[in-house]
Structures are given as C-alpha cells and as structure tokens.
Amino acid sequence: METGKKEENRRHCLKCLLREMDKEDYMDNLYDYIQRLDADIKADQALYEERLSVCKECDYLESGMCRACGCFVELRAAIRNNQCSYGKW
Numbered sequence: 001m002e003t004g005k006k007e008e009n010r011r012h013c014l015k016c017l018l019r020e021m022d023k024e025d026y027m028d029n030l031y032d033y034i035q036r037l038d039a040d041i042k043a044d045q046a047l048y049e050e051r052l053s054v055c056k057e058c059d060y061l062e063s064g065m066c067r068a069c070g071c072f073v074e075l076r077a078a079i080r081n082n083q084c085s086y087g088k089w
Contacts, residue, residue: 034078043080051077051089058088 019055043051052074060068066076069085076082084089 030072030075034075037078041079041081043078043082047080048077051084054084054089060086 055066055073055077058066060066062071064072064074066073066085071085076084076088
C-alpha cells in the first residue's frame, strides 16, 4: 500500500455521527485512543479488567455503553480517577 493511501485510511472524520462510521474503524479508533492515554491518568490493567468485569454483570450494559449514564464503559474504565456513575466501582 502506498504511503498516501495508508495515511488516507487513518484519517478521522471529525463531523460524523456514530451511525455514519464504519464500526470496525470506530472500534479501532476507540482502542487506539485508550492505548495512547497518558500513563499518569490511565488505570493499570488489573483495575481496568476489574472494572470491566463489574460492568459485564450490570443490567445497564448494552453494546459497550452504559444505558444509565451513556458512557462507553471501556473508555470510562481506562481512566484511573473515573468512577461508575452508580457507585459500582
């Protein structure tokens, strides 16, 4: 793949709605964002996994989002100082 084409595929649409985005690209973007979080604010892997375990058992979880507060649980869980809006973690 030529360099220009590769860079074109990595551009982010700044004005798209989620429904207009390719789901795979969106998920890649979300996980890439989590990976690049500054170490000073990022939860360690054990805390992140513990939080996700709690969310997986919660009735509010649907398709990666909390239906109660609207957050993307994987993003909220990745930031150390964040808390569950409902006190579950």
